[in-house]
Amino acid sequence: MIEALHINNLQSMKAFIGSHFMFNVLNQIQNRFLTGQTKEAVQVLSLYNKMLRHALNTSKTGMTSGTEEWKFLENYLISEQMRFQGDMQYHLTPELIEMGKMPAFILQPIVEATVHASLAIGHIANVQITFIKDAGGMLYQVRGSNTDQNIPEKYRENITRVKERIRIWNEHKMAPISLTENGDTRIIRMTL
Amino acid sequence: MGITAFIVDDELKSREVLKSLLETFCQEVQVVGMAGNIADSVEAIRKLNPQLVFLDISLKEGDSFQILAQLPKISFEIIFVTAYDEYSVRALKFSGIKCLFKPIDIDELIEAVEEVTSEPGRSNMAYELADGMIKSKFTRIPVITSGGLYFADINDILYFKKDTKGTLIKLVNGDSMLSEKKVHEFAAIILSDKFCQAGINLMVNRDKVIASLTRKDCLVFTNSVELKARPEEVKEVMNPA
DSSP states (O other), X not given: OOHHHHHHHHHHHHHHXXXXXXXXXXXXXXXXXXXTOHHHHHHHHHHHHHHHXXXXXXXXXXXXXXXXXXXXXXXXXXXXHHHHGGGEEEEEESSOOXXXXXXXXXXXXXXXXHHHHHHHTSSOEEEEEXXXXXTTEEEEEEEOSOTTOOOOHHHHHHHHHHHHHHHHHHHHOSSOEEEEEETTEEEEEEOO | OOEEEEEEOSOHXXXXXXXXXXXXXXXXXEEEEEESSHHHHHHHHHHHOOSEEEEESEETTEETHHHHHTSSOOOSEEEEEESSOHHHHHHHHHTTOEEEESSXXXXXXXXXXXXXXXXXXXXXXXXXXXXXXXXXXXXXXXXXXXXXXXXXEGGGEEXXXXXXXXXXXXXXXXXXXXXXSOHHHHHHHOOOTTEEEETTTEEEEGGGBOTTTOBTTEEEBTXXXXXXXXXXXXXXXXXXX
16 A cells, blocks of 8 residues: 555544544543443443444555445444533434445544534534435535534644545545535545 | 532533542542533632632633633642643643543542642642643743743754753753753653754754754754764764654
8 A cells, every 4th residue: 555545544543543532432431330321331332342443444444435434423423422412413314325435534533523613602513414426426515503613723633634634545546535615514525 | 627629521421420539539529519611610610719620621612721711810729631632731741730531540530639739839820831832732832940931932942951950941042041841841842843852861953953064072053053962962863763
């Protein structure tokens, strides 16, 4: 594999595994055990297990299937919803997708940034992620509810990291990926 | 007599768990209030005047330094809590401020409470120092000298060198500052790869070194400042691994 792409894959995986989010998941497990919510604790542990495995499985090639990425995204959203309880809603449309390979760690960091931008304004965060397949390829639309459009600085780094990943990917692959931002809506187009 | 404490965390469960851990393992601590956002925290801390405040660094709407900035005086001890925030933790450690990681380790919690209550009196300056570093993304580093607190732009620094009293910091304009911190402590908060640590006693801004004038035992800087150094230190600066 091209070295720059391989290094970027590992950096993206490290950024996810070592993220604030993953330690918050561990914290959630502790919280639920200590408050006697054993069933919920086991549920969060199961989500953590699935997300960690997904991250490790993608580390070699940096690729995943669209189906797996969608499940991974749902696991991520469920765990954030469990953490923030009534403060967050999400809609994944459609519920399942059946797609071929795509690069990992492009969609989730964008969704994470959008979730936290939406949470930052103090109302109930509402995040909608829509997948559309057309003749041009695959289109993922991530829409948040932060009309102020300011992403907290820590999560702005997610967008920067994805842009860099896309840049490296586009330098080395024939099928380009693009990310466009319009207010609190971000669109990723993959012509794979 | 117990220690009154206040908990700030944007997750309800985390607030409840920390309260429960304190009640079980730190019985001298009495939690007098909890809040989940900046405005409520500022109001409650002002009203309740606790002796100890647990602050989750990262809040949904910003960070807990915003709470400290809105208080006229920090007259309480602070233990910061974070899930994972490498840069903030570096700044807090450098400033001598206590920090716990989530999920909270009970032994570390007990130790932190004992430490802050047995050695009270961390100054407002410590929080100003940590906040300044984080806000500038470590492009400005704090130096406490006998004259007070300064924030030095890392681009204005030639080198850090061990001194009998701590570390001598040489600036581009020819001035020097003396800090009680050690060279390796500065190395932990300098994120720029322009700086090269040569052994444990020297850290140099490589961008300011004139390679063509540098000799075997002397580094020469862009403003003609010369620094005597051991050959292995010079070698390490000129040819970093």
